[in-house]
Amino acid sequence: MTDILQLKNVCVRFRIKSAMGALFDRTSPASFDAVRDASITLEEGQTLALVGESGAGKSTLALAITGLERIAEGSIQFEGREISQMQANEIREYRRGIGYMWQNAIGSLSPRMTVRSLITEPARIHRVPNVNTRELSSKLLDLVGLSEEFGDRYPHQLSGGQARRVGVARALALNPRLIVADEPTAGLDVSVQGEILNLLNQLQDELKISMLVITHNLNVVRHTSDKIAIMYLGRIVEQGDTAEIFSRPRHPYTLALLSASPSPDPDMQADRIELKGEIPSPINRPSGCEFHTRCPFVKETCSESPPPFEAVSESQALSCYFPR
Amino acid sequence: MIAILRRVIKEPTGLFGLLLVTLIVVSALLAGVVAPYDPIALNIPDRLQSPSQAHLLGTDQLGRDLFSRVLHGGRVALGVALTAIGVALAVGIVLGMLAGFGPRWLDKAILLLFDTIRSFPTVMFALATVALVGPSLQTVIAVIIVTTIPTYGRVVRTQTLSIKSNEFIKAEQVMGAKTTRILGLHILPNIVGPLMILASMDIPTVIALEAGLSFLGMGVKPPTPSWGSILNDGFSLIRVTPWPIIAGSVPLILITLGFTYLGESLRDFIDPKLRKSF
């Protein structure tokens, strides 16, 4: 199997102070890393899930993959081509190959356009020759399970679930090789969540598209993804096959995340792991293992030097001195 | 559009505004036909008359029919307002979008320019300009354009910035759209509505400004009729007759009232969020 996407030691850095501000206040840093040293690999036709809480840097990493956020260090390769070296027009061309589903489904649709023109917008942007937009839009609507009449609606006339479907249709417009889905079920009721996940599963089975799914809820990707990468404070702390992560989570943070969404059964309430305190700020990163401030199993060595990111089995890797 | 109009006239104030604006615009357009007298024809024997059947608003110190002068003055007022606001709007949109969407340094530079121009109190700036080039209608229009550009520019910039942070703009970028496409197809249509409302609410301000400058004798040259110059005549005759003041001010108040009510009801329907920037 070939890798469609390969990220090596990626850092995304944000400046938080102007040059003048830095002159006045030298005590706090002028920039911080929203993503630090992240390496992930997505195999062709597979689904990788990036899981983490707010501030983990998931969306930033996803935007870096599209080239919308510049990376400060590391490399991002899409089908073997390095994207951080690309010229502006090369990047535009490269983005044809990526379908992006936004977290805010309705907000990501231009408010004054009909669904029909929204989902064919990629074809117009890239001036695809000989394209019949009417046909294309009908095909796309059919693909995502929306009836033809939705073509003439405006974004504000859609429900959350329908807007998601329009987002999927738009992402599919130019036959992408990769789909990035940022929180595909955010804001949806439980009874509708399944619809979107089923749609993504079905599309992948039919069209063999590779997928990167971003979420804060592990359960959402349990049945969708092949591999899972857990992010904390901009770093990947654990990575592995989905089945393995669920059956044998090794990193304490993964454990905590898993226990944070209990099953709806009053008799199956295992002791939930309560993490101490809150996520630290990426501006002032803790020393050593950056999770040590909240880890329920912390030992002295944890705060001294950062644990290496090491494979513990053929498919599972993590950075923890004392894996479970 | 018709739907909006229907909602506007549902509100009593909206209907009131629309009627006033229509009345004054139509009478200004038809001034040449409707006006009973030549607005600049002298008629010394009939001077300083109070309103009568022959002269609805009386006559001024040179015997000119005030009603006819008021009608023709409306043309000047509307002409100045529409030209000035049109040009300022166009320039403001371009500069504002550049500032809002362009690189940070450009944004800062344009903002600084706006702030600098805005730092002159309008009437004083106008007087300084008039002192240099002499009074004329063109000077007034030019001054109004220059001083209004920053207002629109700033609004366009703020709107552009707030729309730019929406996901649908990022979505366009990720799809590979060029900046010109994003600006023209996705940002402009979303800011034009609120801008038009703002502009319609600015028409009275500009008309008042023109009247103010003409009142000071810095605007239109005599004998061209303007509401401001009628008021100026009234000011010098204040101890003799109140009629020129009334004749010059009533249309001025009515048109500002009309445009304001029209703009307010439009704004309330189209964009409730804009209420903040009032």
Place this chain on the structure above:
Amino acid sequence: MLLYIVKRTALGVVIVLLAVALLFCMIHLIPGDPARIILGPRATPELIAAMSVRLGLDLPFPVQIARFFANLLRGDLGMDVITNRPVVEIVLGQLPYTLWLIFLSIVFAGLIGIPLGCYSALHRNTLFDRISGFVSVSFITTPSFVVALYALLIFAVALKWFPAVGAGDKGDLLDQAVHLVLPVFSIGLAWVGYLARLVRASMLEVMQESHIRTARAFGLSERRVIYHYALKLAILPTVSVIGVGMGFLLSSALLTEIVFARPGIGKLIYDSVITRNYPVVMGSVLVSTILFVFSTTMSDLINAWLDPRTRKTL
């Protein structure tokens, strides 16, 4: 906060300098020779040349602008071409009249407009609210000089309740106060309406916010919810509006001063334009610009300080 103060003040200074430069360039870029304008159409070439030398207009442009700024830093705005007194002295002599006029107008507008807006917001859609809305808009839309003309016509000429011209006797405070009534009324009236609308709108918005619901859910009295929890937030926009509004205030002060023949910066500019007293025009426009920039800067700073969200972080 300190950094913000420094930054904001620096910006103010930069804006003033740019504005001055702009004004200066305008004089030299707009076709027309200031010397000729001062002396009028019948001046002889010799006289114009002499005046040019006196104004320093014969020097190369960079030298002129450098000299201009150097003089400015020393507080020298040139000489009045008619009386030969320093422009600074003349302008500063007139400034207090205008400042008092503007200050009292704001106080007048605030004292009436803010409670009016508050009351309207809390009694939304009642008859009172509708009437106050209509009246406010009418106030806003009537240009101040028209109000001034009517005030003059009715209260000074017809009823003779208040004096029509001037600022009153120098030593007689009461007389000065009486002379201020009509001008303050003329300038302040639009602002009564404006502040009422503004406070009403922001009050309505704040009352929608969810922390107001929290306050009510804790059983706090409506009085406390309104005056302690809502008004504190709703008043914030008013401060910045008054700061930016200084420009309009200065403009209406100019027109009002002329209608009531009151001394002040506005009247000074107007008279100097009529007598083509060029340096005085520029000097007073400059001073009013500085005043305007100062007030926007101050209002930004006050606003930042009033709001704890910015007070501590900026």
Place this chain on the structure above:
Amino acid sequence: MTEPLLTIRNLSVDYRIDTGRLQALRQINIDVPKGSIVGVVGESGCGKSTLISSIIRLLPHNASVSNGTIEFEGANLLDLSENEMRTMRGTRISIVFQDPMTSLNPVLSIEQQMTHIQYRDQRSTSDKLNKSLAMLESVGIADPRKRITQYPHEYSGGMLQRISIAMALQAQPSLLIADEPTTALDATLEVQIIHLLKDIQAEFGCSILFISHHLGVIAELCDYVVVMYAGEVVEQGTVRDVFHNPAHPYTQKLLECDPAGIQTKTRILPVIPGEIPDLVNLSGGCIFSSRCHCVLPDCETHIPQRREVTSGHSANCHLLSA
């Protein structure tokens, strides 16, 4: 069931909107026993927030109670005068809102806000401050003396929610309403707040009415659960009864859909097809009939009545009488 603290009977609430009368709540019956935690679960549009607003009587202007009673500590809250109701709020009934970032006043310090809500007490300011400090301490705010002078924006969301809880408990109310108190928070912080609520309940002995759409949290925290759908209570009972033997098709489907409950690997997840019906033009039948997977002829014509499944466990479904 023990002695009831809050008893809601046949509560109906309408909103006047452009298209007519939106019947947001219809014939609601809920009991909150003393000292218990009752969860209300339902998806968006089920009427959870309207229910809360009705209890604390802070309904929007276009809403009105058309029917029913809300008995609390022996009095019908709907009959109280505005002043009497105000005395109830914050003393006998308190509430923690969904979004801690917007539910506290941004321009007043925590100290000011905590002191203001003690306005009924005749004690000195320093006593009030000490009480506030003690409350903050009990909800796990470290160094309260220093932090109390700070403003809401200086706290994180999790901390603010702790403060909201401290404020709500200050007067030792007998009923604490928690309106999705963890929805705006991250999962690991949600665990903290849930544990805190549990501890607090044990310590203060108040009843909690806990609103959530998160079935797992309800299962963990609550004693009783009320399932709502489109403005009606469709099922209620102890958490164990309802979650183990759901009687109403909606409850069954809802539990099935929860991804946390699906243990075996599947590519096709269960869903409830269809959408919530229009609450302005109600059909005469069961509100869930348009989405139900086991519709009987009666379902489309008759509104099902509440029927006991077992003692203390009831559901509104025609299947139970069939």
